[in-house]
Amino acid sequence: MPNKTTKTTRQLSQQDRNELVAEYTRIERQSILPPPEEMAQYEKLRPGITDIMLTAFQEQSHHRMEIEKEVIKSGINNSKRGQFFAFILALITIIGGFTLIFTGKDAIGIASIITSLSSLVGVFIYGNKSKKSERLEKSRQNK
Numbered sequence: 001m002p003n004k005t006t007k008t009t010r011q012l013s014q015q016d017r018n019e020l021v022a023e024y025t026r027i028e029r030q031s032i033l034p035p036p037e038e039m040a041q042y043e044k045l046r047p048g049i050t051d052i053m054l055t056a057f058q059e060q061s062h063h064r065m066e067i068e069k070e071v072i073k074s075g076i077n078n079s080k081r082g083q084f085f086a087f088i089l090a091l092i093t094i095i096g097g098f099t100l101i102f103t104g105k106d107a108i109g110i111a112s113i114i115t116s117l118s119s120l121v122g123v124f125i126y127g128n129k130s131k132k133s134e135r136l137e138k139s140r141q142n143k
Helices: 012-029 038-045 049-102 105-142
Strands: none
Touching: 038 049, 049 105
């Protein structure tokens, strides 16, 4: 039920109605190509324009897909690189912890190993939870 400040379309000025219709049309269309009726009018004004527009649309779509592929590849490579460096860092820390244990500094060495391993486990669990929540969010959006 509308409140007192809500206006019906009959109460709007002609300019406001035109803006509302234009906004609704923009939201409804969601495509860079005009509707077929509009395309026919453009074709009457300039023969061949439909082919030009469709070719441009195809090229833009292809370009966008190529960019998306590159972004995905880059993300995968960054993830692999991060995992590799995290593994190296954890390995160095664990080796350092064992070195401390062998040199008689047991408490510091054990603390170093436990801290390193718990950090790895924590990152692994956090990554799995965030991926799961991301998948759930995408499945909600697709419904």
